[in-house]
Amino acid sequence: MNHIRKTIPLLIILCLISNTAIAVSEVTINDAKKPHGAILFIVDGFGSSYYYPEFTPIALDGTELIKARTQNISFGSRILDIRTPHPVTGIAHSIIVTGFSQANEETVGFPDATIFDITKRFGYVNLAVMETGDFVNMRNEQDAILFAENNSIENPVISMEAKAAPSGIYELMYDWKMKIPEYLVNRSGEMRYSAFNKWGIDAANAIATSMIRNNPSQKFLLIMNVGEVDSGGHNLGDDDYVRLIEDFDRDIYPLYQTAKENDIALFLTADHGMSFAEKDARRGGHSSEKYSTRLESLRIPFVIYSPNIESGIVKGEYGQEDIAPTLLSVLDLPNDLQYTDGSTINIKKYASIFVKSKSEYKISLWTGDQKVSERQDSELVFTGLPLKTNYTLKADGEKGSFEEDLFLDSDKHLDLNRPEPVLNIRMIIAIILISIVNIAGLMIIRRIKK
Numbered sequence: 260m261n262h263i264r265k266t267i268p269l270l271i272i273l274c275l276i277s278n279t280a281i282a283v284s285e286v287t288i289n290d291a292k293k294p295h296g297a298i299l300f301i302v303d304g305f306g307s308s309y310y311y312p313e314f315t316p317i318a319l320d321g322t323e324l325i326k327a328r329t330q331n332i333s334f335g336s337r338i339l340d341i342r343t344p345h346p347v348t349g350i351a352h353s354i355i356v357t358g359f360s361q362a363n364e365e366t367v368g369f370p371d372a373t374i375f376d377i378t379k380r381f382g383y384v385n386l387a388v389m390e391t392g393d394f395v396n397m398r399n400e401q402d403a404i405l406f407a408e409n410n411s412i413e414n415p416v417i418s419m420e421a422k423a424a425p426s427g428i429y430e431l432m433y434d435w436k437m438k439i440p441e442y443l444v445n446r447s448g449e450m451r452y453s454a455f456n457k458w459g460i461d462a463a464n465a466i467a468t469s470m471i472r473n474n475p476s477q478k479f480l481l482i483m484n485v486g487e488v489d490s491g492g493h494n495l496g497d498d499d500y501v502r503l504i505e506d507f508d509r510d511i512y513p514l515y516q517t518a519k520e521n522d523i524a525l526f527l528t529a530d531h532g533m534s535f536a537e538k539d540a541r542r543g544g545h546s547s548e549k550y551s552t553r554l555e556s557l558r559i560p561f562v563i564y565s566p567n568i569e570s571g572i573v574k575g576e577y578g579q580e581d582i583a584p585t586l587l588s589v590l591d592l593p594n595d596l597q598y599t600d601g602s603t604i605n606i607k608k609y610a611s612i613f614v615k616s617k618s619e620y621k622i623s624l625w626t627g628d629q630k631v632s633e634r635q636d637s638e639l640v641f642t643g644l645p646l647k648t649n650y651t652l653k654a655d656g657e658k659g660s661f662e663e664d665l666f667l668d669s670d671k672h673l674d675l676n677r678p679e680p681v682l683n684i685r686m687i688i689a690i691i692l693i694s695i696v697n698i699a700g701l702m703i704i705r706r707i708k709k
């Protein structure tokens with residue numbers, strides 16, 4: 260009897276406020292070459308001050324620090340000035356995946372808060388290889404994740420979790436979990452840190468390659484992270500920190516090739532940078548008071564390869580919260596992030612229009628008096644539209660007609676739902692019913708206790 264009482268409120272909630280799966284139509288107007296998947300690569304503690312040609316890293320005492328000589332990590336579109344609002348690992352990873360400048364590890368667990376919630380809704384599989392930043396809410400967003408359970412370079416413990424791994428991926432992750440000793444054996448100092456990073460990159464490359472070969476129709480988002488540029492900065496000093504960046508630049512090349520040859524978008528960024536008190540300092544930092552306001556701690560790289568974006572350097576001031584909306588735009592996914600205060604950085608070669616409603620509409624797109632396309636659906640994406648053009652969107656449905664003129668300077672989002680009160684009548688009824696059932700249950704429990 261008791262379990263029935265517990266089930267009734269659950270059933271009421273499910274009946275009244277559940278969202279049934281949303282049908283999404285995608286209409287590509289021109290022959291836009293779009294990415295088939297994406298890799299979001301976060302290098303822990305990697306300050307852009309140490310390799311962007313435009314910047315010079317400075318120590319706290321004002322002396323100039325050495326820079327990394329890199330060849331590979333300036334591909335595609337490079338965002339020049341982008342900073343984290345909070346140079347702290349867990350928080351900054353949370354900002355990256357939610358597009359919210361005030362996010363923390365808890366926010367990542369909220370419904371529809373992250374890029375993973377949106378990719379999932381659009382049929383992507385979410386995969387991860389993480390050496391740091393793999394807190395429980397981050398892991399819970401993944402269909403399969405290979406991660407370092409501790410933060411030890413001496414004795415790393417590699418774990419995996421899988422809810423819905425595509426065919427072969429669980430086994431592949433297991434193989435890579437077992438490969439870590441091969442990478443680290445007989446290596447110490449900077450070489451050991453570098454080898455740990457290489458293990459993560461090679462594992463991610465193997466997973467991406469397997470998805471491309473063995474699950475070609477399955478779109479994927481692979482988030483990955485290497486932890487040892489950060490650890491090297493903290494524990495070894497500024498010279499080894501720069502050496503670790505140079506090794507990383509060398510070791511990422513095969514992964515970049517995989518992305519380029521297979522039309523996979525690659526987003527390279529960092530959670531935060533690194534600062535040093537002086538030249539030849541043996542320890543660096545980024546989150547404590549003396550380091551956290553330094554440009555070297557705040558400035559992060561953001562470099563993007565994708566077949567559908569313009570190459571070049573993007574000037575202007577951006578924040579880490581702009582990464583998630585930009586990633587979604589490049590993947591032609593709607594920015595439905597619940598908490599985001601970030602903006603899309605316009606690097607795509609074309610614009611997309613995202614239309615959303617609760618009921619089906621007949622939606623048509625017009626240029627002047629010429630109809631370009633017409634579809635009937637509740638959620639619709641028009642992509643491949645030339646930039647800086649005018650379009651009119653018309654919608655006819657049971658809730659009436661809708662018409663809007665659009666100038667396509669960037670992606671556009673149209674919500675055909677009228678704004679609703681925060682609590683609608685169905686939710687109020689649900690809450691009342693749940694309360695009655697709960698009170699009745701409590702009264703029965705009290706009687707039994709007596």
Ligand SMILES: [Zn+2]
Pocket residue numbers: 303304347348349489530531
């Ligand atoms: Zn970090």
